[in-house]
Amino acid sequence: MPEGHTTHRLAAVHRDMFRGRPVTATSPQGRFDDGAGRVDGRVLDEAEAHGKHLLLRFDDDQVLHVHLGIYGRYALGPPPAPAPTGAVRLRLTGSAGYADLRGPNACELLGPGEVKALRDRLGPDPLRADADPEAAWRRISRSRTSMAVLLMDQTVVAGPGNIYRAEVLFRAGIDPSLPGRELARDQWDAVWADLVTLMADGVRVGRIDTVRPEHTPEAMGRPPRVDDHGGEVYVYRRAGQPCLVCSTEVMTRQLAARNLFWCSTCQGRGASS
């Protein structure tokens, strides 16, 4: 689940469920006993997301920093909370419900200075009102690194992961191997605008759908299709299957230890407008 839209959803859930009232915090698994003890009984003042980082600020200015990483997930529900099962690192309980955190990359308490340091190294987040896409453009337009790598670099853009990376490049018709410095300014503007739109949709719907209405199987006269990650996408994890637009086989390769997917026809050099 965890790309930036997931974190923003989680921030909203935490606001709705816990803000303004004392929470109960425990670590059923035991690996966060110390931190849970320090949060237990505090009042949640604010919950926000920056990229894939979830920040929960309590009334004593401690900030709980959660990063789901690749395995982490939340289980949320109304009261009463069931007996915890599996490896629950942190359980927050309030009058409106509970939140169980399993398998996070990071679950730690930070002071104000540490929070600032964390945020200072993150690029603009398309889901945040204060995001400055110019900061990302300055990095991209000077870089020899490929767009595929730049879009996964959280110090360039904070929030997109492997799915949004693949889908946004497809939708813009950009070859993933194109160096940042060869990207045209209007292409970047289009990519950023698309990230803003797609990720906001992701927050609203709770999954990643990127296929335009005119390319859905129904519109193309093909049988209905369900992608195995739970959303409708053009290329992500569709290697060997026909491109939804041109029917060329979708390509895949390992790049910086991650799977990259693209259509060599729709995303050839010069394929974009």
Place this chain on the structure above:
DNA sequence: GACGCATGTCGAG
């Protein structure tokens, strides 16, 4: 029950 896999990040070499 073993194994492989994943929407992520960091640090060693």
Place this chain on the structure above:
DNA sequence: TCGACCTGCGTCT
């Protein structure tokens, strides 16, 4: 560039 981290799930035995 590669392994470690870390958890649940699907697939294969």
